[in-house]
Amino acid sequence: MSLKASQLAMVPFVSVDNMMRLVHHIGMERFMADLAQEIEADFARWELFDKTPRVGSHSEVGVIELMPTSDGALYGFKYVNGHPKNMKEGLQTVTAFGVLSQVDTGYPILFSEMTLLTALRTASMSAVATKHLASPDAKTMAMIGNGAQSEFQCIAQKAVNGVDTIRLYDIDSAATEKCMRNLTDAGLTLVPCTTPEDAIEGAGIITTATADKDMQTILTDNMVGSGVHINAIGGDCPGKTELHRDIVARSTVFVEYPPQTRIEGEIQQMAPDHPITELWQVINGTAKGRQSASEITLFDGVGFAIEDFSALRYVHSRIKDTPFYIDLDLIADPDDPRDLFGMVKRAQ
Amino acid sequence: MSLKASQLAMVPFVSVDNMMRLVHHIGMERFMADLAQEIEADFARWELFDKTPRVGSHSEVGVIELMPTSDGALYGFKYVNGHPKNMKEGLQTVTAFGVLSQVDTGYPILFSEMTLLTALRTASMSAVATKHLASPDAKTMAMIGNGAQSEFQCIAQKAVNGVDTIRLYDIDSAATEKCMRNLTDAGLTLVPCTTPEDAIEGAGIITTATADKDMQTILTDNMVGSGVHINAIGGDCPGKTELHRDIVARSTVFVEYPPQTRIEGEIQQMAPDHPITELWQVINGTAKGRQSASEITLFDGVGFAIEDFSALRYVHSRIKDTPFYIDLDLIADPDDPRDLFGMVKRAQ
Numbered sequence: 060m061s062l063k064a065s066q067l068a069m070v071p072f073v074s075v076d077n078m079m080r081l082v083h084h085i086g087m088e089r090f091m092a093d094l095a096q097e098i099e100a101d102f103a104r105w106e107l108f109d110k111t112p113r114v115g116s117h118s119e120v121g122v123i124e125l126m127p128t129s130d131g132a133l134y135g136f137k138y139v140n141g142h143p144k145n146m147k148e149g150l151q152t153v154t155a156f157g158v159l160s161q162v163d164t165g166y167p168i169l170f171s172e173m174t175l176l177t178a179l180r181t182a183s184m185s186a187v188a189t190k191h192l193a194s195p196d197a198k199t200m201a202m203i204g205n206g207a208q209s210e211f212q213c214i215a216q217k218a219v220n221g222v223d224t225i226r227l228y229d230i231d232s233a234a235t236e237k238c239m240r241n242l243t244d245a246g247l248t249l250v251p252c253t254t255p256e257d258a259i260e261g262a263g264i265i266t267t268a269t270a271d272k273d274m275q276t277i278l279t280d281n282m283v284g285s286g287v288h289i290n291a292i293g294g295d296c297p298g299k300t301e302l303h304r305d306i307v308a309r310s311t312v313f314v315e316y317p318p319q320t321r322i323e324g325e326i327q328q329m330a331p332d333h334p335i336t337e338l339w340q341v342i343n344g345t346a347k348g349r350q351s352a353s354e355i356t357l358f359d360g361v362g363f364a365i366e367d368f369s370a371l372r373y374v375h376s377r378i379k380d381t382p383f384y385i386d387l388d389l390i391a392d393p394d395d396p397r398d399l400f401g402m403v404k405r406a407q
Numbered sequence: 408m409s410l411k412a413s414q415l416a417m418v419p420f421v422s423v424d425n426m427m428r429l430v431h432h433i434g435m436e437r438f439m440a441d442l443a444q445e446i447e448a449d450f451a452r453w454e455l456f457d458k459t460p461r462v463g464s465h466s467e468v469g470v471i472e473l474m475p476t477s478d479g480a481l482y483g484f485k486y487v488n489g490h491p492k493n494m495k496e497g498l499q500t501v502t503a504f505g506v507l508s509q510v511d512t513g514y515p516i517l518f519s520e521m522t523l524l525t526a527l528r529t530a531s532m533s534a535v536a537t538k539h540l541a542s543p544d545a546k547t548m549a550m551i552g553n554g555a556q557s558e559f560q561c562i563a564q565k566a567v568n569g570v571d572t573i574r575l576y577d578i579d580s581a582a583t584e585k586c587m588r589n590l591t592d593a594g595l596t597l598v599p600c601t602t603p604e605d606a607i608e609g610a611g612i613i614t615t616a617t618a619d620k621d622m623q624t625i626l627t628d629n630m631v632g633s634g635v636h637i638n639a640i641g642g643d644c645p646g647k648t649e650l651h652r653d654i655v656a657r658s659t660v661f662v663e664y665p666p667q668t669r670i671e672g673e674i675q676q677m678a679p680d681h682p683i684t685e686l687w688q689v690i691n692g693t694a695k696g697r698q699s700a701s702e703i704t705l706f707d708g709v710g711f712a713i714e715d716f717s718a719l720r721y722v723h724s725r726i727k728d729t730p731f732y733i734d735l736d737l738i739a740d741p742d743d744p745r746d747l748f749g750m751v752k753r754a755q
Binding site for chain 1: 468470471494497526559735744755
């Protein structure tokens with residue numbers, strides 16, 4: 060086999076274990092701050108990307124989705140499931156993996172776990188939205204929903220926006236206790252709260268990350284004061300929302316990719332032409348973000364393929380010359396590309 | 408970690424090397440005959456499947472596609488690229504890999520190379536179409552295009568339909584020589600031909616597997632006699648055809664999934680409502696196949712996600728208790744599914 064072809068036959072694979080090592084090697088705050096920068100860089104060149112709503116396969120208990128995108132040089136996609144009932148069975152609600160490929164050859168150049176990476180990029184995405192939309196002096200965040208995503212959100216907000224105080228609330232106090240325990244040495248002031256009203260008291264940033272697949276109203280209208288920024292990231296499929304529609308109506312709404320958010324986000328409760336601003340336009344300066352101190356800004360985050368692309372691109376750039384991957388023999392590599400059969404025959 | 412969760416964290420991976428071992432372990436003829444049966448079984452329950460046209464990302468030099476489907480219990484998808492210019496660079500025109508998952512949990516249960524597996528299933532698919540559409544006494548096949556797919560087509564036709572004689576033609580005689588060499592001990596009578604006219608002389612089955620991305624006319628109308636069955640499998644994207652439209656017009660056309668074939672197949676040359684029969688209906692007895700000895704039947708094969716699903720299902724069923732896979736640590740598996748962060752933290 061030629062050297063070139065043999066190298067191309069192998070695809071680096073980052074396992075869950077190696078992703079954890081990579082995160083600790085880089086440092087979790089640094090990792091999420093870097094990811095935030097990569098996401099900002101890709102959002103700033105948004106128009107270059109080949110964008111499509113995710114391709115979902117729905118069942119009664121969940122969904123399996125493929126999320127592809129390309130910037131013309133690289134192609135990435137993520138496989139992700141969403142099964143709220145999994146948690147009760149001791150399984151992850153969301154698991155994911157992804158691939159990065161060269162557009163020029165179609166050959167994959169990275170295969171990676173993305174359960175952890177999705178948690179990290181989702182938190183970095185919220186931090187990016189917060190950076191561009193919240194009051195600059197907002198350093199206290201209410202974290203509503205203290206499940207698998209919550210600690211990542213808190214760390215990313217600290218790393219990117221200097222958030223120093225977290226007010227925690229979950230319908231299950233054991234979740235709040237777990238979150239407190241995990242963040243005990245994170246350099247954050249942690250305030251456990253027993254009601255959502257208590258949690259949002261004095262918080263300039265509210266992040267909701269709850270997971271039930273019903274029309275939920277975690278926050279009602281009279282609870283939310285003027286000037287706050289809300290990241291509503293738990294509602295990410297049809298029928299799954301977190302905010303009362305009156306809050307959405309009072310807010311200036313910012314989204315990732317409108318065709319997807321209108322189906323999956325908080326704005327699924329609103330008219331199909333409910334006004335929204337695309338976040339990439341705020342990032343590259345072609346649209347305005349927050350326009351007054353009393354405005355409520357809402358990042359209606361559902362997660363978009365470009366964020367996964369940014370994350371895969373970042374991991375690919377950081378694993379070089381590290382021990383945090385193994386090579387998989389994924390691509391058939393015959394001496395003569397027309398002689399696939401001969402390769403099989405000679406392997407006997 | 409619980410035993411159940413730890414097992415679920417691992418996903419079996421079949422590399423190219425292990426796929427070759429599995430093929431030799433089972434025997435290539437048996438493997439393709441089995442695959443043909445699996446495809447027939449899935450085509451017979453066609454209406455159960457969640458079907459969608461493939462999701463493509465096109466560039467000037469090729470395409471990267473995702474091909475998902477589900478039968479309600481299992482979900483499968485294939486990643487596949489098509490880059491005709493790759494061959495000149497010593498790379499495969501088509502490479503592929505795929506995943507099989509449980510619909511109930513969204514957890515993957517198989518990750519497999521599919522460059523080889525696609526070649527095998529494509530050949531088995533042609534053999535299935537031939538079984539249901541060709542004259543039963545057709546035992547001679549013209550193989551037009553002697554590239555990477557050709558030998559697999561010949562072996563599958565022998566295994567499934569008892570084809571005993573192959574008449575080979577390629578625009579490049581070196582390809583024909585390679586094909587002859589690879590099939591020398593396959594138990595087939597091989598007849599190298601220097602023109603397409605010569606190759607189809609006396610052949611009851613004609614299979615075309617050519618790869619250039621232009622409107623090609625490998626066979627012209629006056630060359631093709633009555634009663635033959637044609638598998639046209641090389642034309643599988645917009646702008647890529649192999650047959651003159653007059654041949655298509657004279658034939659009874661059978662297809663996999665009409666919304667995809669009308670864009671990608673030979674019938675892209677015809678009117679949008681050109682009459683076709685869905686092959687699954689022939690297989691389950693709800694539509695007629697060949698209706699006379701003089702009819703020309705044409706299987707306008709472009710490859711559909713259900714065939715890949717059948718192939719993944721087959722590989723998954725056959726690797727149990729074999730050494731032909733390794734387990735990959737692909738799924739994050741915290742003790743408490745809400746405690747993803749704690750898992751990362753404790754790994755430090």
